[in-house]
Amino acid sequence: MVDPITRRKVHGRARELSLITTGNRDLMVWWYGGISKNHKAQSVPLVEVFFRELDERNTPGKFSRFPIALNHLGLLRIGSIWNDGRCQSEAILQKEIFTIDFSKDKRRIVSPSQDDQKNTDTGHIISQNDYPLRFSNDKNWLVHFPLKDGKNLLIPCLEFLVRCYGRSAELSRILATYPWDEVKNRFFAPLDQPAPPDQWPVKLRKRMRNGDVVFLAHALYDPYAQKYAKSIYAQLESDFKDGEKYAFIKVAPWFHGPAQIMVNGLWINDGQTFLGLQILGCSDPSGDPIYRDRENTNKTDGTVLDDESGNAWRGAPVRLLTKLPEIFDLTDDEEPDHGSASIEIEELDFIVLGSPRVVVDARRSHTKSSGGHPGNNDTPGTFSGGEHHGTGKGVGYASIYAKTVMESHGTLRDMWDAMLYLKKRHKDIISTVEWFTLEGGFCSNDEPELVSLQAFDKNDLAENAEELPTTTRNWPYHDLGNRVLRGVLVARMLVDDKPIYILEIQRRPRKKKAEKNGHEIVIDTEESFKGVVCLFSNQKVFITWLRKILHDIRYVRGVVQKLVNTCPGPDRAEAFVHAPASDEQVPCEAAVRNALLKMDIVLPD
Known part of the structure; x- marks a missing residue:
């Protein structure tokens, strides 16, 4: 990496580390050194961070070093590039x-x-x-x-x-x-x-x-x-x-x-x-489900108990309720003031690969304490980690963390993975999750197969087939250039002994423009379709109806809400959306829950 580096802009709220005084020079974080004691803010260990200066060709050159708080390393990623205390670009790595x-x-x-x-x-x-x-x-x-x-x-x-x-x-x-x-x-x-049997209970500070x-x-x-x-x-x-x-x-x-x-x-x-x-x-490591509780939980079903009001956030930093500053300064030299406001700073997201650990949140019939008085809400000039110490310094508390996100493999696969996850989490309610093909029937292997759609031919719509719009003719193909046909995931969940069927269409990849922190970026995405959920008491009737859906879905180009009314009574079919939820543990968990709700099935949180 002695050759010139290639860099890209970092879009996000500007942060500032006043200790990195570079002047008008670009310094790239190159390496982490040893840990030392912090004699100015004793609850914040320091790490010697090595930088290299980049010249006008972005070639790494002279070394320099700064002592940086251990809890700031997630923001000073190796490869991040700083100029006069601010990071606005990074090296592109493999x-x-x-x-x-x-x-x-x-x-x-x-x-x-x-x-x-x-x-x-x-x-x-x-x-x-x-x-x-x-x-x-x-x-x-x-x-x-x-x-x-x-x-x-x-x-x-x-x-x-x-x-x-x-x-x-x-x-x-x-x-x-x-x-x-x-x-x-x-x-x-x-x-x-108490926690449910076979779960690890943890109550977080x-x-x-x-x-x-x-x-x-x-x-x-x-x-x-x-x-x-x-x-x-x-x-x-x-x-x-x-x-x-x-x-x-x-x-x-x-x-x-x-x-x-x-x-x-x-x-x-x-x-x-x-x-x-x-x-x-x-x-994540495999193991028993984790039963998660918090001192300051908001997972409650009732009102506060009158004799313990006002204590929920006692001991925690006061939340900064005013608009966040465009640029916030982080310091390693001082600790937060007692009663000071706080700021939440996100590092780069952390992606959980594979199957995530099952985590079940504790719920209470009543919360033990209300939030109480918010305290001093002045906006501090700087922010720091560590323990609260003293007052009047104008230093707030910085809660720095990486948001956990689940690895996404596209909506179709995410729906299948979410069904497996919910089965693992609610094994007393969901007894089986299976996928289906017309040739092989139902199978419970973790790797699903899809039912392939058919291309249009002269037998479709008989004499009107030639009048099909080109977009409709091409829709059955997932990869139009290589003439690879789309598939449909056909899954069955046995929920409280009810056979619930879910159909998901394979999507083509797409790119689209989006806005992030005031900047226009291009992101990878995919086509958007609703899913189908249905309840059939007779398996043979379902398969007959499935064949009709797989035939007709091509003419409506995946707009499944036009087809659900063909479901024969007394069975039921509904279209559902894939709206995410902030508290879902895996991608599409909320979508599967939404689909089941259409069939009057409510899974516990």
Whole structure:
């Protein structure tokens, strides 16, 4: 990466780090260094972050370094480019998805400093010709995963910490700042209601994000995960007791077994090593469903209990209710004021690959406490993480986190995956989920097959076939250029012993213009169709009607609402939309719930 880099603009609310004083120079985040104590804001550990100056040809040159709060690393991604404290562009890196094994005997922790030692199985860990570091014997640690064909994947340990140990920056800050008993107190509130059988109950403290719950549940109940969570503070404490100014910690995967990981980076070492500089997403570990509760839950069905009003957000930062500033300044030098307003800052989304862990939110018949008085709502001049300390500094609390998103494979596949997810979550209600083909009948394999539509021929509409518009003639093809026909997913869910059928049309990919934070961008999307949900008491009658639908759907170009009224009585068929919901755990979960609601079936939250 010594050649000129290619960059792109970053569209989002402008953020400012006053400590990065570059003048009118472009500095690219190049590498994370050691962790040090913060003597000005003691609850915020610092990380030495290395930058390289970009010249007018975008060629990386001179190194510089700044101490940055550990909980700001998710915003200072390696590859982000800063000018006078603001980030508005980033280097374009190569994206890869790897299937690896997180088990202890399937990965190692390595360091460039080992290149000076006898090392016959890896050669140079990071070639200085491919990705030169400020120090050739750099002491930082990386997680090493073997790949097929003798290749390997390297990920910096600090990147693994801030991206894979939960979704909030607060979580990694706590792990690095306190011993385990205090860590548990800051993560977990006491449980005060029983969880359903075979579920892991977790009650989150107010600063924790919902997306932290999978890691936190394992840290509470899984000794393997707890061991690695405890090791963060233990390593730092040991190094600092030995008088080291900088601590270089080993951070390993906190669960074992097969996993998928999505990373941005580049191939080095003659194409044998992928250096993963940014983690974009990862799979969840399998295990029991997680029963998630919160101190400040809003999952209630009734009103507040009168004798405990006003306490719901006590101890949590006051929410900033006024309009957010266009530019907000983050500081590492000071901690938030007591009673100060807060701001929520989103890092790059974190994509959960594969099947997400089942998480069930606790609900209460009544909330124990109302929100209370909002407190001081003045807009602070700067924002910081860490513990509240003192007043009058004009420093608010910054809650920095990555929004969890599910990997989408298009609406059709997302609908199938959502049905499987809901079956796993509501196994006492949904007994089977199957797909159907005319040749093979019903099948419960996880990988569905589609029913192929037929192209128009001279027998369709008899003498009127030649009068079909071109758009209608071409509609049955998913890939018109290669004459590949569309498919239809035909699924059956047995819900409380009722056979519910769902039909989804395969969509063609599309690109469209969209607006993001005041900027026009082009996004990948697909055609939009409604789905069909129906309830047939007789399977043979359904198959007969299905054949008619598959024939007629071509003439209406997928507008299924024109066809549902052909359903023979007393059976029922309805069209439904695929509107997302903010609280859905997987893509299209809300759409499947909406489809079932059309058949008078309401699944619990």
